Amino acid sequence: MPRIRGFSSRQRRGVAALLLALLPGAIPAAAQQAVTLPYFNAPAEGAPIRRPPTLGLAIGGAVHRAVMDTGSTGVVIAASSIPGFAALEPLGTGQITYTSSGRVMRGVHVRTPVTVVGADGTRLTTRPIVVLAVTRIDCLATARNCVPVEAPRRVAMLGIGFARSRHAGTGPERNPFLNPAGMEQAGRGYVVGRRAVKVGLSPDDKAGFSLVKLQPDAATGDFAPTPACLALDQRTPPACGSLLMDTGVTTMFLSLPDAQTSGLLARDRRGEPVLAAGTTLAVSPSEGASTPAYGFTVGDRANPVAPERVIVVGGGTRPPFVNTTVRALNAFDYLFDADAGEVGFRPLSAIRP
Numbered sequence: 001m002p003r004i005r006g007f008s009s010r011q012r013r014g015v016a017a018l019l020l021a022l023l024p025g026a027i028p029a030a031a032q033q034a035v036t037l038p039y040f041n042a043p044a045e046g047a048p049i050r051r052p053p054t055l056g057l058a059i060g061g062a063v064h065r066a067v068m069d070t071g072s073t074g075v076v077i078a079a080s081s082i083p084g085f086a087a088l089e090p091l092g093t094g095q096i097t098y099t100s101s102g103r104v105m106r107g108v109h110v111r112t113p114v115t116v117v118g119a120d121g122t123r124l125t126t127r128p129i130v131v132l133a134v135t136r137i138d139c140l141a142t143a144r145n146c147v148p149v150e151a152p153r154r155v156a157m158l159g160i161g162f163a164r165s166r167h168a169g170t171g172p173e174r175n176p177f178l179n180p181a182g183m184e185q186a187g188r189g190y191v192v193g194r195r196a197v198k199v200g201l202s203p204d205d206k207a208g209f210s211l212v213k214l215q216p217d218a219a220t221g222d223f224a225p226t227p228a229c230l231a232l233d234q235r236t237p238p239a240c241g242s243l244l245m246d247t248g249v250t251t252m253f254l255s256l257p258d259a260q261t262s263g264l265l266a267r268d269r270r271g272e273p274v275l276a277a278g279t280t281l282a283v284s285p286s287e288g289a290s291t292p293a294y295g296f297t298v299g300d301r302a303n304p305v306a307p308e309r310v311i312v313v314g315g316g317t318r319p320p321f322v323n324t325t326v327r328a329l330n331a332f333d334y335l336f337d338a339d340a341g342e343v344g345f346r347p348l349s350a351i352r353p
Helices: 009-016 326-330
Strands: 035-038 054-058 064-069 073-078 093-098 103-112 115-117 123-125 129-139 156-160 187-192 196-201 210-213 226-232 239-244 252-255 265-267 273-275 280-284 294-297 310-312 321-323 332-337 342-347
Touching: 035 123, 054 156, 093 129, 326 332
Parallel strands: 064 156, 073 129, 239 321, 252 310
Antiparallel strands: 035 196, 054 064, 054 115, 073 156, 093 103, 103 129, 115 123, 187 196, 187 332, 210 342, 226 239, 226 280, 252 321, 265 273, 273 310, 280 294, 332 342
16 A cells, blocks of 8 residues: 555545555546545635645655645656656656746656545546656755755645746646546636635536636647736836736735835845835736736735735836735635636635634
């Protein structure tokens, strides 16, 4: 019986019954419409989510806890976590850089089915997809949170986002939630909430959501980012650019023109520019979009939507941009429909701070 790493004894009991199904020769899962996967670190009912959600990830062996990240695309896992890795056909070297931390994952691309496991034992297995088997971790010179590692053992990330492709071949075909096996009757996409994610869409799933049409990106086969406009302390006109729904971080990264940030910056302990406590940020629709629309005051610890901090990047020269952080899920549920090319935002009622 494979070992289950990174879980409590209660969670191990919930997952143990699945592991025989993950071993070579297992019977494939029956066709199904959709799968709901509860997070292993889900908050209590009615309580806010404050940390990136985690699910189980397995490639033919042990189940490893992985961050479910809408801010990246593709499965990243330590090569040592893939049984029979040496026998898999290498598809070339690769790397992925997580700019929020400064970690650079380097390794080899291989093609394999991937199984994702929820806290209640529910599972989803993909068709064979290309994953990055990590053999080394390097750090950017500007890394915020990184230690170089040779032959890492505890690496697991489920990248389910879009608009993160830099060239063809790194987009939807590597997204585990867009390539489930046995779910051909369900639409390609998902609904992300505070306590679980539903993979596979039906028309009813869009009820209550305000939808934003995405522009296709012919160069990558993916979509362009979600449009949005941003304003600090109600300054006008707002700066319009793009929004990244990013469940993988609790620190927000913001790019705005100097006219928006003038007089509103401070320095953190690393010397990086951050929004000063008491500054308000409003995220509003850009032209042609009906949502999202939410905001917060920097440093308001009573507001579960407010991120840990807001780092200002780009020196006023980059296009306007914001990543929401996982705490935006305390303001709305989030939907991505890869068939229709839409994202959706469904406002939530008040929750406990």
